[in-house]
Amino acid sequence: MGFGTHLVHYDVAPDDPNQPNVTPIYQTATFEQDHVDVGGRFEYSRSGNPTRKVLEDHIAALESGTHGFAFASGMAAITCVCRLLSAGDEILADWDLYGGAARLFGRVLDRAGVRLNISDALDLDRFRAAITPATKLVYIESPTNPLLRVLDLRAVAQLAHERGLLVAVDSSAMTPYLQRPLELGVDIVIHSATKYLSGHSDVTAGIVVVKDAELAKRIYFLQNAEGNALAPFECFLLLRGLKTLKLRMDAQQKNAIAVAEYLRTQPAVASVGYPGFGALVTARLGSFERAKQFAEALKLFKIAVSFGSVTSGISLPATMSHASVPPEQMKTREIPRDLLRISVGIEDIDDLLADLAEQLALLG
Numbered sequence: 370m371g372f373g374t375h376l377v378h379y380d381v382a383p384d385d386p387n388q389p390n391v392t393p394i395y396q397t398a399t400f401e402q403d404h405v406d407v408g409g410r411f412e413y414s415r416s417g418n419p420t421r422k423v424l425e426d427h428i429a430a431l432e433s434g435t436h437g438f439a440f441a442s443g444m445a446a447i448t449c450v451c452r453l454l455s456a457g458d459e460i461l462a463d464w465d466l467y468g469g470a471a472r473l474f475g476r477v478l479d480r481a482g483v484r485l486n487i488s489d490a491l492d493l494d495r496f497r498a499a500i501t502p503a504t505k506l507v508y509i510e511s512p513t514n515p516l517l518r519v520l521d522l523r524a525v526a527q528l529a530h531e532r533g534l535l536v537a538v539d540s541s542a543m544t545p546y547l548q549r550p551l552e553l554g555v556d557i558v559i560h561s562a563t564k565y566l567s568g569h570s571d572v573t574a575g576i577v578v579v580k581d582a583e584l585a586k587r588i589y590f591l592q593n594a595e596g597n598a599l600a601p602f603e604c605f606l607l608l609r610g611l612k613t614l615k616l617r618m619d620a621q622q623k624n625a626i627a628v629a630e631y632l633r634t635q636p637a638v639a640s641v642g643y644p645g646f647g648a649l650v651t652a653r654l655g656s657f658e659r660a661k662q663f664a665e666a667l668k669l670f671k672i673a674v675s676f677g678s679v680t681s682g683i684s685l686p687a688t689m690s691h692a693s694v695p696p697e698q699m700k701t702r703e704i705p706r707d708l709l710r711i712s713v714g715i716e717d718i719d720d721l722l723a724d725l726a727e728q729l730a731l732l733g
C-alpha cells in the first residue's frame with residue numbers, strides 16, 4: 370500500500386458493530402467495568418480512549434513504528450520523552466533547537482537534575498566526543514529549527530547506539546510522508562502535530578512513536594502517570610487532517626520550491642535556506658529592520674509563530690519562536706536577527722510570488 374492510500378485506509382473503528390467510515394469521538398472520561406478487580410478494554414480516558422487509540426495506532430503505522438502516543442501538545446510529547454531520564458542524566462542535543470525545547474531543557478529539566486549538553490550534530494566526530502558517562506538521550510531535530518540544517522539521522526543513531534544511548538528525533542518539519550526516522554535506526558520520533566500532521570492550524574497536539582515494546586511500556590507509563598494525553602475531539606481533528614497530509618505536503622512543497630527559487634533571484638535577499646524537502650524556507654534580509662518591515666508588509670503570509678498550516682505564514686524566530694532560548698544557550702548558537710522563517714501554504718503560487726515581489730520592491 371502506498372503512503373497516500375495508507376493515509377485514508379486503516380481500521381477507523383475497531384470492533385464497532387455500526388461500522389462507521391469515520392472514527393467516532395468517544396467523548397467520555399470513564400468506561401463501565403464489569404468487575405471491580407478486572408479492567409475492561411478502556412477504563413478512563415487519561416489511560417486510554419478509543420478515538421485516541423485509533424489515532425495512536427494509525428500514526429505509529431505511518432511512521433513504521435509499533436506504538437504511538439498522542440499528547441496535548443508537541444511540548445508535552447517532548448517532555449514525556451525527557452521523563453525517561455532521571456536526575457544526574459544528561460541530554461546531548463544539537464545546538465539548533467526549537468526555542469520551546471531549548472527552554473524546557475535549560476529552564477525546567479535542569480531543575481530536576483537533568484543536564485543539557487549541546488554540540489554540533491553535523492560534525493559527527495565532535496558530537497561523538499561530547500558524549501559523557503552521564504549521557505542517556507541524544508536529542509535532535511532534522512531539519513533543525515530555525516536554520517533548516519539537515520542531519521544524518523542514520524549516522525547519529527549509529528554513534529548513539531555504539532554507546533547504548535537512546536536517540537529521539539523531532540520530525541515535525543518533515544512528517545512521515547517525507548522522512549521516517551525509525552527506518553533509519555532512530556528510537557523515538559516526536560512531532561508537534563500542531564504543524565503539518567493536523568495541517569490547518571486548528572489543533573495543538575503532539576505525537577511520540579517508537580518501535581520497541583519495552584520502550585513503549587515506559588512511554589505509556591509516563592503518559593498515563595503524568596496525564597497529558599490528547600483529548601478525544603482533538604484526536605478526531607488530527608485524524609481528519611492526516612487524511613490530506615500527502616496532498617497538502619505535495620502542494621506546499623511545490624510552492625516552497627518556487628518561493629525559494631524566486632527569493633534566490635532577488636538582490637534584496639541576502640541568503641535563502643531550503644533543505645530540498647518540505648515547505649519551510651528561510652530568508653535573510655540583511656537587518657532586523659528590513660526583515661520586520663518585509664514580514665509586516667506581506668498580505669498573504671500571515672505573521673504566525675507556528676508553521677505547517679495550509680495558509681502561508683511568516684515568522685522572525687529571533688523575536689518569536691526562539692525568543693525563549695535561555696541566554697546561556699545563546700553563547701553556543703546563533704539565531705540571526707534578520708532571519709525570516711516562511712511556512713509556505715497551498716495558495717496559488719502566482720499570488721504568493723506577487724505578494725513577495727510587491728513587498729520586496731518596497732524594501733529597495
Ligand SMILES: Cc1ncc(COP(=O)(O)O)c(C=O)c1O
Binds near residue numbers: 444469675
Ligand atoms: C520543531 C518543533 N518542535 C516542537 C514544537 C512544540 O510543539 P507545540 O507547539 O505543539 O507544543 C514546535 C512548535 O513550534 C516546533 O516548531
